[in-house]
Amino acid sequence: MLYSLLIYHTERNKLLYDKNFQDIDGNKIEMFGGFLSALKSFISEMNLSKSKDLRTIELGNNFVFITHVPETITDLVIVADKDDYKIIYKLVPKIVTIILNHKELFIESDYTSIQFKTFDQQITNLILSNKKIIDESFLKRKSGISESILDKKGEIPIQLRKKLIEEKEFFYLRFKKVENLQDKLIIIKKLIEISKELKDESIIEYQKEAKALMDEIKDRKLKLQYFLNKTKASLKVGDYKDAYINFYSFSSKLKNITKPHIQKKYQNFAKILMNKDTLSKFEFSQVVSEILIMPDNINQYIL
Numbered sequence: 213m214l215y216s217l218l219i220y221h222t223e224r225n226k227l228l229y230d231k232n233f234q235d236i237d238g239n240k241i242e243m244f245g246g247f248l249s250a251l252k253s254f255i256s257e258m259n260l261s262k263s264k265d266l267r268t269i270e271l272g273n274n275f276v277f278i279t280h281v282p283e284t285i286t287d288l289v290i291v292a293d294k295d296d297y298k299i300i301y302k303l304v305p306k307i308v309t310i311i312l313n314h315k316e317l318f319i320e321s322d323y324t325s326i327q328f329k330t331f332d333q334q335i336t337n338l339i340l341s342n343k344k345i346i347d348e349s350f351l352k353r354k355s356g357i358s359e360s361i362l363d364k365k366g367e368i369p370i371q372l373r374k375k376l377i378e379e380k381e382f383f384y385l386r387f388k389k390v391e392n393l394q395d396k397l398i399i400i401k402k403l404i405e406i407s408k409e410l411k412d413e414s415i416i417e418y419q420k421e422a423k424a425l426m427d428e429i430k431d432r433k434l435k436l437q438y439f440l441n442k443t444k445a446s447l448k449v450g451d452y453k454d455a456y457i458n459f460y461s462f463s464s465k466l467k468n469i470t471k472p473h474i475q476k477k478y479q480n481f482a483k484i485l486m487n488k489d490t491l492s493k494f495e496f497s498q499v500v501s502e503i504l505i506m507p508d509n510i511n512q513y514i515l
Contacts, residue, residue, distance in 0.1 A: 214300065214345040215274070215291040217335065219311070219318075222285045228318065231335060233346050270294070279304055281311055284318040296345045303342065310334045373410065380406045391468045393432070394514060397425045429469065433510045436465050440506065447500055456485035459503065470515045 219229040269276040277300055279288045288307060292300050311318075314331040339346050380403060387399045400422045407415035439462035446455035463478035484491060484499045491499075507513075 213293045214296065214339065215293075216289075217307070217339070218289040218291075220287045220289060221318075222280065222287050228286065231332075231339075233339070277301070277304065279308060281308055283312055284315045286311070286318055292345065299342055299345050303338065306338055307335065310338065376406050376410050380410070380412075392515075393425055393429050393469050397422065397429065400425060429514070432465055432469050433514070436462060436510045436513065437508075439465065440508070440510070444504055444506075447504060452485055452488055455503075456482055459485055466513060470513050474513070474515065 214233050216233065217231040218227060220226065221228055267278060269278070273294055274291060275294050275297060277290045277292070277297075280286075281288055288304065288311065290300055290304070290307075310331065313334075314327060317327060317331060383399050383403050383406070387396060387403065390396050390399060400418055404415055404418045404422060406412075407418055439458045442458040443455050443462060446452070446458060459478070460482040463475060463482050466475040466478060481499055481503060484496065488496050
C-alpha cells in the first residue's frame with residue numbers, strides 16, 4: 213500500500229507538495245520532514261554513506277524511498293509498504309519525469325493554477341494506473357492539488373485566502389464606521405498586513421491612508437501641546453479671556469482623538485472660563501487649578 217508521496221525543498225527542508233493515500237495527520241507529515249532532515253544530517257556528518265542523499269529507510273513493515281531531484285533542488289519522498297517495493301521502485305523514475313516536466317513550479321516564479329492542476333492530475337493518473345498499491349476510493353475523496361507549493365511561491369492556500377478576504381471586508385467596514393483617529397490607524401495597519409498576505413493592490417491606498425492618519429495625529433499633537441501651553445500661561449497671569457480661547461481650541465482638537473467623555477469634560481472647562489461670573493470663586497478656582505495640573509505629555513490624552 214502506498215501511504216504518502218511528498219516533495220521537499222532540499223536546502224530548506226520545506227514541504228512543497230504532498231499527496232496522501234491514507235488518513236494521515238498533517239502535523240505528522242511536518243514532523244516527518246524534521247525527522248528526514250535530522251537523519252540526512254546525521255548520515256552526512258558520520259560519513260556512513262558515500263552519498264549525502266538517502267535512498268531507502270526501513271520503518272517496521274514500511275519503507276521510505278527518497279530520491280534527490282537536483283534540477284528542482286527537491287527530494288521526492290514516498291512512504292509505502294515493504295511488499296510494494298518493486299512497484300514503487302519502477303514508479304519513481306516516472307514521477308521524477310513529471311516533476312522535471314513541471315520544474316517551473318519549483319524553481320520559477322511565473323506559473324498558473326492550470327500548471328498546478330496539470331501536475332497534480334498527472335501524478336494522480338500515474339498512481340491510479342497501479343491499483344494494487346492504492347485505495348482508489350480514498351484518492352477520489354481526497355483529490356486536489358496540495359497548496360504547499362503555493363506557499364513556496366509566496367502564494368497562500370485557498371482556505372486561508374478566503375479567510376483573509378473575509379477579515380479584510382470586516383476590518384474595512386470597521387474602518388468606515390470608526391471615527392477615532394487612533395482606532396482608524398490600528399485598523400488600517402491591520403488592513404495593510406492582510407493586503408500584504410493577499411498581495412492585494414489595495415495595499416497602496418491603505419498605505420496612503422495610514423500616512424495621512426499618522427500625519428493628522430502628529431499635527432493634532434503639536435496643536436494640542438501649543439494650546440495647552442498657551443492656556444496655562446494665560447491662567448498664570450489671570451488672562452481668562454485668552455485662556456478660554458486657547459483651551460476651547462484645545463478641547464476642539466481632541467475630537468476623534470480621545471474618548472468623547474474626556475473631550476466633553478474639557479469643553480465644559482472652557483465654558484466655565486468664559487462664564488466665570490456664573491460660578492462661585494471657590495468653584496472657579498477649582499477648575500483653574502485642575503487645568504493647571506493637567507499633564508503636559510499630550511500622549512496621555514490620545515486614547
